[in-house]
Amino acid sequence: MANRRASITDLAKTLGLSPSTISRALSDHDDVSEATKARVRQLAEELHYQPNQLAAALRRGRSNTLGVLVPHITGHFFPQVVHGIATEAAKLGFNVMICQSNEDSRQEQKNIDLLMNSQVEGILVSLANTTHSFGHFEAVRQQNIPLVFFDRVVEDFSGSNVSAVMIDDYQGAYQVVTHLIEQGCTRIAHFTGPLHLNIHKNRHQGYRDALQAHGLPIDDELIMFCEMSQKGGTAAMRQLLKLPQRPDAVFSSNDLAAIGAIQAVKSARLRVPKDIAVVGFSNEMFTMLTEPMLSSVDQRCEQMGKTAVQLLQKMLKSGPNRQGPPKPIVLKPKLLVRESSQKR
Amino acid sequence: MANRRASITDLAKTLGLSPSTISRALSDHDDVSEATKARVRQLAEELHYQPNQLAAALRRGRSNTLGVLVPHITGHFFPQVVHGIATEAAKLGFNVMICQSNEDSRQEQKNIDLLMNSQVEGILVSLANTTHSFGHFEAVRQQNIPLVFFDRVVEDFSGSNVSAVMIDDYQGAYQVVTHLIEQGCTRIAHFTGPLHLNIHKNRHQGYRDALQAHGLPIDDELIMFCEMSQKGGTAAMRQLLKLPQRPDAVFSSNDLAAIGAIQAVKSARLRVPKDIAVVGFSNEMFTMLTEPMLSSVDQRCEQMGKTAVQLLQKMLKSGPNRQGPPKPIVLKPKLLVRESSQKR
DNA sequence: CTACTAGCCGCAAACGAATCCGGGCCGCTG
DNA sequence: CAGCGGCCCGGATTCGTTTGCGGCTAGTAG
Structure with a gap:
């Protein structure tokens, strides 16, 4: 026994x-x-x-373990990224230790400590949205533990062993709007969340720049600051439909609000995409299930996880003594054109 | 430096x-x-x-770490469960190490070894669907490392430190069918996947027993063995609609096929739920987004993760020397009645 | 026959913390 | 004054591995 x-x-x-x-x-x-x-x-x-890995790790000072800290493992995005991380890490022979900050900065700090005590060889972090100070990452930097931020990054925090991977939201939005213009749309509305969040800010900017680049005016009454939920989308769309000159397309900063918009359009006896084209952002699973199927922008979640691990691995191999910190990696998003925006 | x-x-x-x-x-x-x-x-x-947790763990023989092995971290179910596990584990002061088997039995085995080498104090497993032999769990049992299977369990594998937590699929299905009967439905069709999988087998049995209990006949032409995808659901529904006496309800063993069914019904110019009520299973996120919103059965994913950890904790505390192995825990699913089945 | 090399292997010291087994020191009591 | 028992603390060992260094043997060359 x-x-x-x-x-x-x-x-x-x-x-x-x-x-x-x-x-x-x-x-x-x-x-x-x-x-x-x-x-x-x-x-x-x-x-x-x-x-016994513990003993070996203790002796060698290397644990073969990576630490992952995400706000939570729910929804669509983070599980996908974690999946990418876990898969790539396994391929490279790393174990993965996972923590959730629950969007709480203090928990984030505690978990960072926890991971360091566990002697992880590197840390992958996506910030809690309540995090505004970054003292807890100072220790990581000081001990030269490779640190990769993904998606929710902290911009002015660099070091020889700190890097980041994110998605080019600006580019994604730009592509969407360009696509809509190519479909013949000229009055393109935009649903956005609060602009102090990177993702919305960048998507919003991409929207504006794409319009300008194609010589279209930017009409402030077409830019809706709304709750980025299904309900929020429906409400915003209803409002837009009351305009004397209604839009002929909507680019929503997420998919949920886009779905709401579609429903509002349909219940107003209008057609998607014929009367109003709709494009979302994130390529959530349900975009394939709506009628019409929703065009969206794929965020390459899994790729992001994979890339983050590879970046970490690179830092691990080259050691902290290289010329300058590794460049942040910006992933190109991918526009997926489906029924909701294809006027043909 | x-x-x-x-x-x-x-x-x-x-x-x-x-x-x-x-x-x-x-x-x-x-x-x-x-x-x-x-x-x-x-x-x-x-x-x-x-x-240094490594050193302490080595000395004490306890690592404060739990191992989790899932087929993958994608879709809806597993991320939710993992979320529940991680949350509860954190609350109890455990770290969590995560592996994916990718539905591959050999990887499962490797990962089990990996976790044991990492001196985890307990292991939570959901089996790969290619796993048919269980030799790799023998070592876990021999070393008396607490082992909890969740959702996909192995039935005839017991031991003083082995247990399981799963959901009562039978009960869930029974509830669905009873609900449909109460709505006045009398010809209730059923979409099911292959019956060698527990989940489908049990849901199927719940379906049959509920019908019988209410004195309704079981009509084999209403039981569709189909691919449990959206397409599969659509195809199955089309076939049902060709019957001389078409069904007035469908209970699908998952949500995706249910969505497919709804689409088929709608494109046949029939109404959901008026002409045909539809209920799915799993309470996927998108069930709230369809028109009409899809009734479904919530699997208590997060609760399952939480319960699994608690069970493990209990084994850890009581030690292997207790009277008999801990009883498997069967969670009660929760029927969520939404528009798609509410005839009123 | 000596010397040197290569091929194999063991000794012992780490790694950082937890613990068993004491060992001083002080104060109290008989 | 001897003896005893708390109170605090240290030494040494242990967990299971890795690794620098040195040693032994046999074989080969000089």
């Missing part, structure tokens, strides 16, 4: 060797003859020997 | 004490005077001392 698992010294004793030799044999070191290696390997097999 | 973090011996030296005393002081041991405790705590604060 309660069978303690075989340790390296157990192997040593039963084979009449020293622990060092066992260790070297198992790691295929040159200083051990093939004969003994074979014996060791066979016994290890028989006893189902598995090295 | 590369500031090694303060260790317990560093504290000892600068205070002129021994490491043992520091250790005891920090863990508030009786053998240390309040005065020294205060000094130690203060210095620890100043140096931002954080204990």
